[in-house]
Amino acid sequence: MSRSVPIKFRLYIAGSAPNSAQATANLRALCRTHLPDRHEIEIVDVLRTPKLALAHGIFMTPTLVRISPAPILQIVGTLSQPEPILHALGLESAAV
């Protein structure tokens, strides 16, 4: 993977609800550790913009969506266990 291509994430949250807050913190920590300088995070609050979640077909919050590179990947939850997430994102080798 080229370093020059960042991974774009979008995290749907429900305001400052506890799981959402946890997911936000976990995502930032994960990116800082494994994807320094090659990630972008967009936060979408479903309480403020309910229409946007619907358009993206998000039914639960918090939900993490990998927008690029393709394919689009969705992970629901607080993101408190990094290994399965890294695995899903295909970043295991880099992590080891």
Next chain:
Amino acid sequence: MSSAPPTPAAEDIPRLIETLLSTERQLVELTRGEVDAVTGRDGRTFLLQRAQEQLRHREATRQEAILNALPAHIALLDSHGLIISMNEAWRQFGGARVVQSPGLGIGLNYLENCDRSDGAGSAEAHQVAAGIRAVLAGGTKDFSIEYACPAPAGPRWFLLMVTPLTDNHLPGAVVMHVDITDRKRAEEKLRRSEVSLAAAQRLAQLGSWEIELVDATNLASCPTRWSDELFRIFAFVPAQFLPTNQRALAMIHREDLPRVTQAFDQLIRAGTSYDVVYRIICGDGQERIVLERAELDKSVSPPLLSGTVQDITQRARTEAERTQSEERFTKIFRSSPIAIAYGEAGHQGGFIDVNERWTEFFGYTRAEAIGRTARDLNLWVDLAAQDTLLAQVEVAGVVTNFECLFRHKTGSIKTALLSVEILHLGPIEIRLTMFVDITNRKRDEESLRMQGRVLESMVEGVTVVNESGTLLFSNPACDAMFGYPRGALIGRHISVLNNMRADEGLAFTTGMLRQVFQTGNWSGEIPNVKRDGKPFVTRVHVSAVDLAGKKCAIAVSEDVTETKQLESQLLRAQRMESVGGLAGGIAHDMNNILAPIMMAAPLLRHPDPGMEHEKIIAMIEVSAKRGADLVKQLLFFGRGVEGQRSVVQMKNAMREIHEMIFETFPRSIRIATDAPDEIWPIRADPTQLHQVLLNLCVNARDAMPEGGGLSLVAVNAVVDEAFPGRSVEATPGPYVCIVVADTGVGIPAGHRDKIFEPFFTTKDLGKGTGLGLSTVIAIAKGHNGFVTLESEIGHGTTFRVYLPAAPAATEPVKRASAAPVPGGKNETILLVDDEESIRMIAGEMLRRHGYQVLIANDGAQAAVLFSQHADEIEVVVTDFDMPFMDGLSLIRVLKNIDPGVKIILSTGIQSGFRSEARLSELAALGVRAFLSKPYSAEKILSAIHALIGSPATQ
């Protein structure tokens, strides 16, 4: 929701709730609790309960915390003004606010509360209500007002702010009260301190400036602030003058500018503070002097330059003037020939400074004097006088010439004239004291006064004469003694006082003065005459003195007439005794003389034819002659009159004595007398001289009862200071010494001191009175002489009597044989001489000899006098050498007036007019009589007498 919903069956509601809850439970289980919300197909998001609760709780907590943390009382109002929320501060401090009554809690209408307000603060409350309404109505974005309300610790200030709640679907407003008391107070304090700073600056004429050093390279761009006072100093109106550094520099005096610029550069570059005094040319064109102090504060950003500028024009000028006057004062003070001290006024005032003359006057150094008082130094002799002086000073502020006594450091007392002045130097009073030392003046005055008193109160007469014998001074006793009115003697010649013939008087005076100026003094007795002609005798002591560079003689005279009379009585008594003594001695002789006569008488009565008559008669004749001689001698001795002094030739006197003792002394005594021809004459009383010689001879006879030798010898002797046996009164000079020596028993050493005492005698009772030798001494002293004695037991005694030679002794004179000097018969003589002494003596002498005298100082005066008195003037006696008009010229003038005038020409220059030409001219003028100066009285009197008797020459 306006339409009523269908009422659900009571049993359906719990079932549906159960379904909802279980669904949610299942969702949570399914997502393991990691999901907060789910979104339905319609896009509605359901927040799961747990998340909902947590969110709500956190939001509330946070809001409350924020509200409570704000330092303000905050309340939320709804659109009607109802309080729907408030923070803790609002709740707690509600009572502190006027516009909110206590317990103004949730649910109350704040607007209505404000509307209802009355009393203090109601105006503000109404404003607040209006403000809130405007905000609620959306008319204004926000509203604020400051208001004060009284509180126990002084008024408290609040700021009320109203902000609309717009981001909420629920309209309303936030009302916030902020306690701004501290800010207000700070503001007030600041304002006050600014006011007082400005006032202080104005009073101190101290301006200040600040420059924010934004750009050190471009001062013009830096914000510059001047205080009001600085504008005033520079004479600019703040509104019309924008202060910049450039403009300030432009006003500095050109000469001072480099200094200021340098200091300012140093300040900016190195932060060195400075103090600079410089001159400025102000906006009104005046020059002022300012003191600028500036510093740089780098602790603030941007760095701040700040400075003060003080107007010291007045001070500087006053200082300059003061320095100048101080310098002047100091100069005067230091160099003053008068002693000056100054100190604080009052008794306690110590000296601030004293000058050099003061330290000399009092003997204390400056260091010793400064800080001490006059009392500390014990300067005043009379403390009461000091009190008097200080009292006078206090009343009058100034005292001049106050005479008082001071004590020098050494203790000596000095007199000073004191002048004191109080100077007011601001609040301090300075006492300036000047001392004029009059100690010496005082002492001189005192001693002069004393001398004057002494002279006045003296019983003795005191006179001062100049070299030529003119009286310069006489004291009252002297005037009285001579019978003259006070002061009348002054200007006369001393010889007028002598009871002598004029020529003798002059000669005596001249001789006496010569001796005085040669030897320093002269003592003796002088026969004097009072103004009324009464003669008397004075004992005089004359000393030479130097008065103001002129040789003078001071004479102290004592009238000894009475003493002399007593003395002469005593002498006469003693002489009787001597005669008595002689009588005893001559009784035998007398009998021897008388016996042949007594025996011859019966023989002649009864003649014997073998008797030689002629022989007997011759014997009687011889005896009678011897008796007659003896009586003659006795008579001569007893008859003698005393007090008449005359020039005595010793040879004659000794012959007479020889004759006397030869006749009367026993034949067993061989008598030898000798007096050489060259023996000097003496001036003596002949009777007294005989008495002296006779007494000594009688003593010699008595010392030789068995016979022996008696020698009587006179010799000349010069007595000097060191002459042995000379008495103090005897002045050195020529003396005649009479030696009476015998070969008798001698005088025991123990008697030698006593023999001259009166009534001391070794003779048998009735044979002597003990007055003999004391008489000898008294007479010798009376003649200014003295007596010495040599004696050897068994071998004899020698007495020597020293009597001063007559003043003219050096040139043998034969006055006794001189023809009487011819006097005048009231003829008038004109005496012309430029020498005062000659005019004086010659004039006085001519008057005494019966002439009227006119006196002229020079030819001109003589001519005038002659023209006025030509008819009376018989003879003109003129000097030859005179200033202005000499003798020759005068004679020509006189001959013109009266061709028959008789002239005597006198001159001190022997050969002067004796040249042939002069002589012939004088002869042609008819001048025949010449006198060489110095001329004697005899000569001039003779010359005048001869001329008057001669026919007038034409």
